[in-house]
Amino acid sequence: MGGGRDSARCMAPPSVVADASALICLGRVDQLQILPALFGRIVVPPAVAAEVTHRQPTLPGWIDVREPRRPLDHRVATAHLGAGETEVLSLGLELDSAWLVLDDAQARALGRQLRLRMLGTAAVLIEAKRVGLLARVRPTLDALLAKGFRLDRRVYDRILKVADEE
Numbered sequence: 001m002g003g004g005r006d007s008a009r010c011m012a013p014p015s016v017v018a019d020a021s022a023l024i025c026l027g028r029v030d031q032l033q034i035l036p037a038l039f040g041r042i043v044v045p046p047a048v049a050a051e052v053t054h055r056q057p058t059l060p061g062w063i064d065v066r067e068p069r070r071p072l073d074h075r076v077a078t079a080h081l082g083a084g085e086t087e088v089l090s091l092g093l094e095l096d097s098a099w100l101v102l103d104d105a106q107a108r109a110l111g112r113q114l115r116l117r118m119l120g121t122a123a124v125l126i127e128a129k130r131v132g133l134l135a136r137v138r139p140t141l142d143a144l145l146a147k148g149f150r151l152d153r154r155v156y157d158r159i160l161k162v163a164d165e166e
Helices: 004-010 020-028 034-039 046-055 083-094 105-113 121-130 138-146 153-162
Strands: 016-018 042-044 063-065 099-101 117-119
Touching: 016 020, 016 034, 016 083, 020 034, 020 042, 020 046, 020 121, 020 138, 034 042, 034 121, 042 046, 046 063, 046 083, 083 099, 083 105, 105 117, 117 121, 121 138, 121 153, 138 153
Parallel strands: 016 042, 016 099, 042 063, 099 117
Antiparallel strands: none
16 A cells, blocks of 8 residues: 555545545445545535444544535525535535535435536545555455445446456
């Protein structure tokens, strides 16, 4: 894993806003350190912080909790998403050039309509391999699936193809 951290950080987007899924799932497979190694600091809204701290007592020091400041966009308000996804999308609309780490299919679909930049947990793993933080994606992806992470088989196969691990 040597050397990858610095090259990943210089490519980091201005802000990365994460939903609870990536934090919880990567934590379950002892790979949470990938997020700060790739992106430095991560922003989470209060609803995500509450969901994550419900499972672990404190947030890592590299996570900044930030409340959305703008009124809720009507497209987000009417989407009937969970509180975390709603706040993540709100921050995505608020923060210039932000990247959102979201796994929820409905939230991702709305994010695409809103022209937000997004990656899922699997894409984070691919990027971690690209910069040398992971030797292979498959073992971590399989561990995530074993811990309850949901992923369609076609998406799984596509991830391995992109990671050059078919």
